[in-house]
Amino acid sequence: MSGLNQGDMRLSGHGLRCVRGGREVFAGLDFAAGSGEAVAVVGRNGSGKTSLLRLIAGLLVPAGGTIALEGGDGELTLAEQCHYLGHRDALKPALSVAENLAFWADFLGGERFDAAESLAEVGLDHATHLPAGFLSAGQRRRLSLARLLTVRRPVWLLDEPTNALDVAGQDMFAGLMREHLAAGGMIVAATHAPLGIESRELRIGGMA
Amino acid sequence: MTLIDLANPTRFLALTARVLPWLAAATIILLTIGLYQAALAPDDYQQGATVKIMFIHVPNAWLSMFVWGVMSIASLGTLVWRHPLADVAAKAAAPIGAAFTFLALLTGSLWGRPMWGTYWEWDARLTSVLILFLMYLGLMALWRAVDDPSRAARAAAVLTLVGAINLPIIKFSVDWWNTLHQPASVMRMGGSALDKSFLIPLLVMAVAFTLLFVTLHLAAMRNEILRRRVRSLQMMQASRMAFSSDMAAGSREDNASKEAGAA
Amino acid sequence: MTALAALIRRDIRIALRVGGGALIGVLFFLTVVVLMPFAVGPDLALLSRLGPAILWLGALLASLLTLDRLFMADHEDGSLDLITMSRTPLELACAAKALAHWLAAGLPLIVATPVLGLLLNLDMIATAAVALTLLAGTPALTFTGMIGAALAVTLHRGGLLMAVLVLPLSIPVLIFGVAASQAVIVGPMTFGAPFSILCALSLVSLVIGPFAAAASLRHGLD
Numbered sequence: 001m002s003g004l005n006q007g008d009m010r011l012s013g014h015g016l017r018c019v020r021g022g023r024e025v026f027a028g029l030d031f032a033a034g035s036g037e038a039v040a041v042v043g044r045n046g047s048g049k050t051s052l053l054r055l056i057a058g059l060l061v062p063a064g065g066t067i068a069l070e071g072g073d074g075e076l077t078l079a080e081q082c083h084y085l086g087h088r089d090a091l092k093p094a095l096s097v098a099e100n101l102a103f104w105a106d107f108l109g110g111e112r113f114d115a116a117e118s119l120a121e122v123g124l125d126h127a128t129h130l131p132a133g134f135l136s137a138g139q140r141r142r143l144s145l146a147r148l149l150t151v152r153r154p155v156w157l158l159d160e161p162t163n164a165l166d167v168a169g170q171d172m173f174a175g176l177m178r179e180h181l182a183a184g185g186m187i188v189a190a191t192h193a194p195l196g197i198e199s200r201e202l203r204i205g206g207m208a
Numbered sequence: 209m210t211l212i213d214l215a216n217p218t219r220f221l222a223l224t225a226r227v228l229p230w231l232a233a234a235t236i237i238l239l240t241i242g243l244y245q246a247a248l249a250p251d252d253y254q255q256g257a258t259v260k261i262m263f264i265h266v267p268n269a270w271l272s273m274f275v276w277g278v279m280s281i282a283s284l285g286t287l288v289w290r291h292p293l294a295d296v297a298a299k300a301a302a303p304i305g306a307a308f309t310f311l312a313l314l315t316g317s318l319w320g321r322p323m324w325g326t327y328w329e330w331d332a333r334l335t336s337v338l339i340l341f342l343m344y345l346g347l348m349a350l351w352r353a354v355d356d357p358s359r360a361a362r363a364a365a366v367l368t369l370v371g372a373i374n375l376p377i378i379k380f381s382v383d384w385w386n387t388l389h390q391p392a393s394v395m396r397m398g399g400s401a402l403d404k405s406f407l408i409p410l411l412v413m414a415v416a417f418t419l420l421f422v423t424l425h426l427a428a429m430r431n432e433i434l435r436r437r438v439r440s441l442q443m444m445q446a447s448r449m450a451f452s453s454d455m456a457a458g459s460r461e462d463n464a465s466k467e468a469g470a471a
Numbered sequence: 472m473t474a475l476a477a478l479i480r481r482d483i484r485i486a487l488r489v490g491g492g493a494l495i496g497v498l499f500f501l502t503v504v505v506l507m508p509f510a511v512g513p514d515l516a517l518l519s520r521l522g523p524a525i526l527w528l529g530a531l532l533a534s535l536l537t538l539d540r541l542f543m544a545d546h547e548d549g550s551l552d553l554i555t556m557s558r559t560p561l562e563l564a565c566a567a568k569a570l571a572h573w574l575a576a577g578l579p580l581i582v583a584t585p586v587l588g589l590l591l592n593l594d595m596i597a598t599a600a601v602a603l604t605l606l607a608g609t610p611a612l613t614f615t616g617m618i619g620a621a622l623a624v625t626l627h628r629g630g631l632l633m634a635v636l637v638l639p640l641s642i643p644v645l646i647f648g649v650a651a652s653q654a655v656i657v658g659p660m661t662f663g664a665p666f667s668i669l670c671a672l673s674l675v676s677l678v679i680g681p682f683a684a685a686a687s688l689r690h691g692l693d
Contacts, residue, residue, distance in 0.1 A: 057552070057556060058555070058556065059552055059555060059556075076558070079555070079556045080556065080557070080558050082556060084552060084553065084556060086549050086552060087549070088547075088548050088549030089548070089549065090548055090549040090550040090552070090553050091548065092481070092485055092548070092550075094484070094485050094488040094489045095481070095484065095485065095488075099481075099484070102477075103477055103478075103481045104553065106473070106474060106476075106477035107474045107477050107478055107554070107557055107559065108474075108553070108556075108557045108558065109474055109557055109558035109559065110558060
């Protein structure tokens with residue numbers, strides 16, 4: 001896996017305020033992550049873990065505060081330099097595993113790596129022609145991970161990433177995360193369970 | 209071999225593999241005889257040679273309704289008796305029925321052209337067949353709309369039976385609508401008493417087309433069974449991989465390909 | 472393969488593989504046209520006079536009703552989030568999806584027009600005129616209807632409400648489409664004037680539709 005060659009980057013947010021459905025989810029939130037660092041966002045359900053990730057991804061507009069990425073590609077927005085792995089897997093059941101991955105690789109744009117290799121790394125190389133509708137939840141998760149490997153972006157925003165994965169899958173995923181960090185990437189992950197890698201904890205909303 | 213044995217898909221595949229070539233041969237022979245007799249039959253004094261389209265039009269029209277009847281029985285099999293092959297029979301019959309209905313429409317249109325001056329006339333009989341054609345197409349769309357074959361089967365079965373009940377009602381309504389707007393139609397499309405020289409070729413063609421349907425239907429059922437097996441195998445392969453935490457899937461691949469070969 | 476081409480290809484693939492395929496729109500078109508004589512009567516002369524209107528109404532309804540789910544599926548499985556985060560502008564992505572929909576669902580309507588013209592006793596020239604106006608006008612219907620589809624995602628409502636909102640926007644297309652067809656058949660008026668306006672409407676909708684849809688989707692991503 002080649003390096004991201006982005007130099008030293010820093011993702012930071014100051015005084016973030018999030019309002020959803022008229023309710024203030026959190027306010028005055030600060031966070032920061034540098035190249036090679038992972039932040040684990042923890043907190044009870046409803047504290048705003050997913051909302052924070054969606055704020056960084058540009059899918060939500062903050063009611064206050066700022067988010068900035070220093071040292072990244074100046075011509076791209078922050079969202080265009082992030083991968084978002086949400087609760088839903090963005091897979092089309094009617095398309096095969098390979099077709100799903102090829103589509104995202106073509107569409108997301110940017111530096112692209114071999115799709116077949118990515119599928120092999122996540123353990124789906126024997127399933128390439130199966131319709132994605134036949135995959136189990138864990139396999140769908142792996143396919144989403146393959147997307148993160150095929151198109152390289154410096155920031156990974158992960159929402160409960162190990163949710164559907166078995167123990168072997170979690171080990172594999174931890175290895176992928178370590179490689180991403182070693183190449184200079186950043187990870188912000190919302191999680192209940194331990195991530196499996198060294199990470200700094202960001203607690204939202206008081207004690208869990 | 210009892211009927212229960214026939215219900216087993218594997219036995220069904222084996223039996224039809226033996227029977228189909230004979231059925232196909234009988235169909236071809238009967239069709240040839242029928243067409244030959246039709247060509248020999250005398251021309252109508254009023255319509256000339258075009259009346260011979262009747263030898264294709266009438267059997268097709270009859271079959272379009274017969275196939276819906278077959279599907280209705282198959283639907284009862286699905287809903288009431290839960291016969292394992294019933295939904296396969298229903299699904300396989302729909303496109304064939306639609307094709308016969310379309311041919312009935314096409315030949316009816318060609319037959320009417322010399323009489324009407326247009327390719328289409330909204331008379332009672334043709335209109336009813338057109339509505340039947342729409343219902344076939346709707347049924348085919350329903351089969352394709354649901355992924356899981358057994359759920360699709362139950363929905364299609366209900367629609368088929370509702371359609372069967374409604375068809376006489378629709379036919380009656382269309383007849384009424386037709387008399388409302390037009391005087392009684394002068395041209396009779398083969399409704400008058402038929403001379404023996406017409407009747408025999410017509411019956412032969414009717415039997416020939418029925419045999420054609422049976423042949424095509426059995427072949428389509430075989431295809432549907434094989435298609436479902438492929439789907440099951442794919443799902444099994446996916447689930448087998450999901451449960452394996454061993455990345456070296458070499459031996460498992462061998463097993464999967466052995467099973468695929470044995471089907 | 473470029474990003475937009477990949478998106479168009481994916482959408483067409485899904486349209487062809489899933490459910491009744493894109494041909495369900497053609498089936499609906501056929502059904503609507505068949506319904507008309509039962510309401511109007513089987514008088515062929517009357518039907519041929521009403522022919523262009525019946526065909527246009529059928530195509531309009533078929534287009535709008537199949538557009539309802541244009542963005543819904545992507546929203547539900549999380550693809551819309553990722554599309555927003557790609558390096559392709561959302562407006563272009565919306566335009567690409569609408570184009571794919573027109574190719575998979577709109578073009579078959581135009582191909583089906585000659586057969587339906589037969590049922591309505593239209594002669595060849597009349598049928599060709601209607602088909603040509605549909606070719607020029609269905610893009611406008613698709614790109615206008617996509618606004619309703621985007622609103623459906625934002626408002627979490629679908630079906631008839633969206634159709635009611637979008638139908639008034641489609642009235643100009645209907646007016647000039649039928650007028651252009653009638654000009655060929657009956658003809659004191661020239662074909663060129665209404666047809667040019669029809670083309671202009673399509674071109675305008677090619678711009679307004681994607682921008683309005685993208686704006687609506689961005690607000691609805693919460």
